Amino acid sequence: MRRINWYSIRLVMVFFVMIFLYSFSSKRNSVRKINKIDIQFDSKENMFLTHQMVNNLLIQNLGDASRLQKDKVDLNTLENELSHHEMIEKAEVFSTIDGFLNTRITQKTPILRVISDNDSYYLDRKGDRISLSTNFSARVPLVVGEISKEKRKSYLKLFNEIKKDDFLSKNITGAQIMPSGNMVLTNRSFDYKIAFGKPINVQKKLRNYKAFFHHAIKDTLIKEYKEINLMFTQQVVCKK
Template sequence: MRRINWHTIRLVLIIFAMIFLYSFSSKRNSQRKISKIDIKFDSEENMFLTNDMVNNLLIQNFGGASTIQKDKLDLNTLEAVLDDHEMIEKAQVFSTIDGFLNTRITQKTPIVRVITDSDSYYLDSKGDRMSLSENFSARVPLVVGAISEENCKPYLKLFNEIKKDDFLSKNITAAQIMPSGNVILTNRSYDYKIVFGKPMNVERKFKNYKAFFHHAIKDTLIKNYKEINLMFIQQVVCKK
């Protein structure tokens, strides 16, 4: 008569018990209802959105935190909904075993504010439109003239260069796009206009302007200038 291998039987029972417990816990976890929405922003600056605004977006798309089970929650859909919002650059949504729905938001960063006869809106670094926010007003250059969402692409390099440069972002307050495509910039501290020309050779033109400014600021005559022309790559032409 063969002896019963109790060691093998115990091993099999342990495996079945582990499978049962795993299945039981997985089922209970999937049936757990979302108990709380935790929303965090990557940056506390430029808060165009609030927790309540993001919370409402989530609730509108899954019916309320206290009424839905985790297994009914489509995280990819929620992320897509948030990513489609014009003020959100990237959203991450994930749930935890204790019933928390965690949301991490990266907001878009506006680089200019466009003002037309009938509308006003921001543009981000990629040229995407952002509506104005009642919660926050960004301190960015104002852009007027012959510009629209359709033709803004050639000017993005110019606007992004202003945004990323500490000196330019503090001193350039506005840009006028002429029908010819030339750009005229406005300085914060002085009355002269900066004739930038077409949005070409952007880095070189701004390098020339900064060199001129840091030299001219030592001379009180800078207050007498009416126009600073950057259209000529090799030199800066000033008019009084």
């Protein structure tokens, strides 16, 4: 008489039980309703948006989230809608087993604020426009004048260099774009103007300015300077 292999039978039974439990839990999870929206920002800086503003954006696309089943929520659509907001650089949306809809927001980081005759706005490191916010005012250089789309890339290079340098980001407070395209920068510490010229040879000019400042700060004459000219890349010309 053939002997029954109970070990194999138990394995098969365990396998089918696991499939049943997985199917059962998946079904229950899919019909579970969204019971809470959790919103987190990746940084406490540049808080253009509030939790309530993001929550409102989600509700506009979700409707009454408390009545929605998890499997009815299109996470990709939500991410795309949030990511297209002018103040958001990146958005991640995902749900959890306990019915939480989690949203992670990376806000855009402004590097300058443009003030023209009829408009005022921020630009981020990529050149994307950010409208002014009633919730937050970024501490970035104020640029007076027009930045055309054709020349935007060269200006962005200058202000990105300023932004990533600890000394320059604290020292350079503003700029004026002249009709010729030349720029005059202002600094936080003294009354002199910085004749930067056109936004070319940016890194060389900024290195020259830093070298000048760290040397001149040791001399009381720096208070008498009216203009620091960086247009000649081989030297810094100072005028009293």
